[in-house]
Each structure stands twice: as structure tokens, then as C-alpha cells.
Amino acid sequence: MSISLDEAVELTRTGDLWVFRGRSVPDRAIQLTTNSPVNHVGMAVVLDDMPPLMWHAELGRSLPDMWTGTHQRGVQLHDLRDAVCVWANRYGQRGWLRQLEPPAGTAMEEAVLRTVARLDGTPFPSTAQLAWRWARGRLPHPRRLSLGALRGRTGDRNQIGILNRIIDRGEAGSRGRAGDTGHRGDAGDRGDTGDAGRIGDAGRENAAALETAYCAEVVAVTYEAMGLLPAGRRPNWYDPGRFWSGDDLALRGGAHLGAEIEVRIPPR
Numbered sequence: 317m318s319i320s321l322d323e324a325v326e327l328t329r330t331g332d333l334w335v336f337r338g339r340s341v342p343d344r345a346i347q348l349t350t351n352s353p354v355n356h357v358g359m360a361v362v363l364d365d366m367p368p369l370m371w372h373a374e375l376g377r378s379l380p381d382m383w384t385g386t387h388q389r390g391v392q393l394h395d396l397r398d399a400v401c402v403w404a405n406r407y408g409q410r411g412w413l414r415q416l417e418p419p420a421g422t423a424m425e426e427a428v429l430r431t432v433a434r435l436d437g438t439p440f441p442s443t444a445q446l447a448w449r450w451a452r453g454r455l456p457h458p459r460r461l462s463l464g465a466l467r468g469r470t471g472d473r474n475q476i477g478i479l480n481r482i483i484d485r486g487e488a489g490s491r492g493r494a495g496d497t498g499h500r501g502d503a504g505d506r507g508d509t510g511d512a513g514r515i516g517d518a519g520r521e522n523a524a525a526l527e528t529a530y531c532a533e534v535v536a537v538t539y540e541a542m543g544l545l546p547a548g549r550r551p552n553w554y555d556p557g558r559f560w561s562g563d564d565l566a567l568r569g570g571a572h573l574g575a576e577i578e579v580r581i582p583p584r
Contacts, residue, residue: 318578324413325397328368330425331416331542332360333535333559333573334400336409343409352557354412356403359535360396361428370399371432371538373531375440378402383436390439391529393432404581412576414561416544424542431541441528532556544571 319327328334336356337343346355358372369382370393377387379394379402403409420428529537529551536554539545544567558565561575 318580319413321397321400321579321581324400324577324579325368327415328360328362328396328413329416329419330360330362330428331420331539331544333414333416334358334360334370334372334396335412335414335556335560335576336403336407337412338407338409340408346556350555350557352555352560352562354556354560356409357531357535357556357559358399359538361393361432362396363425363429368396370394370396371428371534372399373438373440373529373534376402378406381436383432388437390437391435391534393436400579400581401584405584411579411581413579414559414576415574417572417574418570420542424544427541427543428538431538435529435534435537438529439527441530532558535559539567544568 334357335354336358337347337354338356343355347353356372356374358370361369361371363369372394373391375389377389377392379392379398380386381388382393382395400411404411532554533551536545536549536551536558540547546568557563559573561573565573567573
């Protein structure tokens with residue numbers, strides 16, 4: 317199945333994943349190392365009347381970060397359409413959409429915003445650091461580690477016109493709706509994912525300080541904050557291949573990711 321970029325942007329919702337496959341030497345090295353056909357993963361953030369955004373980490377700084385309003389390397393929040401076009405046309409990648417079912421609820425969206433506030437701007441690791449961390453992520457560890465206390469950079473919120481309303485909404489919700497389960501009746505409100513208060517606690521308590529972060533770690537930490545992944549697993553256990561359909565990634569609370577939908581991306 318394939319759809320146009322316009323159709324994909326229209327369909328995408330908060331928590332949906334975008335996975336990419338390229339043919340460059342670094343891309344192939346990542347694919348071989350992780351034993352998967354993909355080498356990059358990002359997560360959609362779609363809130364209220366804002367344009368769809370892409371939450372991911374990359375070495376480049378070709379697009380403005382929508383949280384800080386600046387061009388930066390590392391963990392970034394981009395306009396989703398622009399990000400997909402850059403990965404397709406500048407980096408030579410093919411892209412696929414995987415949709416989260418059931419859709420994320422308000423509590424999950426607020427957990428995403430808190431994670432963005434903590435993690436945005438975290439540097440991307442060097443190639444050597446990346447290879448070493450992936451290797452370490454597959455080794456047994458003598459004690460349980462958590463993914464809590466993310467060290468991010470929120471920047472000056474007054475500079476971020478596009479997200480001011482979203483930030484206010486998230487902060488008000490985290491203060492006033494800890495026990496509210498009256499929204500949408502979807503994955504944010506049921507089962508193991510818990511209510512808004514429980515999801516918020518997971519985002520604050522179940523993360524370790526990350527001095528650097530790569531794309532799969534960003535998605536994993538955010539999914540954990542949303543209550544979709546179990547706490548306690550090291551961030552570097554995750555790589556892009558964990559998020560394609562060939563890997564058995566069990567989500568909590570009855571949530572699941574759909575099969576890859578190929579996205580036809582127009583040349584620029």
C-alpha cells in the first residue's frame with residue numbers, strides 16, 4: 317500500500333511513527349548493525365490546530381526547530397512535511413508511516429509536551445558514541461536502570477509563537493486534569509497506560525539523564541512517558557529497527573502499531 321505525502325500528513329496523528337530507509341554508507345551501516353531495513357525513526361506530534369510536527373534527532377540543522385525557533389543539531393521538533401521532504405530529497409531516503417492504534421489521548425499528548433520540554437536540544441552522539449551505545453544496549457546489565465530525569469533545554473518559550481497555545485494547554489492539563497478520563501475514551505485513558513496523572517508521573521520518574529540522544533532513544537523515551545513502553549529498559553536498547561513491523565515490539569494497554577504504509581514523496 318502506498319499513499320501520497322498529502323494523504324499521509326492528513327492521516328498522521330500524535331504517536332504515529334515515520335521510518336526511513338536510505339542507501340548511503342552510514343544508512344547501510346545502521347541497517348546492518350541493527351539487522352533491519354530502516355535507519356531512522358521519528359514520531360508525529362499533531363496537536364489542536366497546529367501543523368503536524370516531527371519529533372526526532374538528527375545530525376543536520378537544515379530546518380528550524382519549532383520549539384526554540386532556531387537551527388540546531390540533535391533532538392528537534394520540525395514541521396513534519398518539511399522534515400519528510402528533507403529526508404527524502406536531501407538525504408535520499410524512502411519513508412513509511414506506521415499508525416498508533418488506538419489514537420493517543422489527551423493525557424498522552426501532555427506527556428509528549430513534557431518530554432519535548434526536557435529533551436529538545438540534546439546533542440546527537442558522535443559516530444563512535446553511537447556505535448558503542450548500540451553495542452552496550454544489547455549487553456546484559458547487572459542492575460535495572462530507568463529512563464527518568466531527562467536533561468533537555470526548553471529555550472525561551474516567548475520565542476515560540478507556534479507552540480505558545482499548546483504549552484499553555486499542556487501545563488493547565490497537567491495541573492488540573494490528573495484524574496480526568498473524560499476525553500476521547502482512547503488509549504490515553506485505559507488499561508496499563510493509566511490516567512493523565514499516571515502517565516505524567518511516568519514521564520518524570522522513568523527516564524535517565526541523557527547527555528546525547530539518537531532518534532530511536534527519543535522515540536523510546538517519549539513512548540515510555542506516554543505509557544506505551546515499560547519503564548526500566550535502557551534507552552540504548554532501542555534502535556530504529558525496533559520500530560519497524562519485523563520486530564516484535566509489544567506496547568502496553570492493548571496499543572499496537574499498524575503495518576508500514578509507503579509514502580510517495582514528491583521531488584523538490
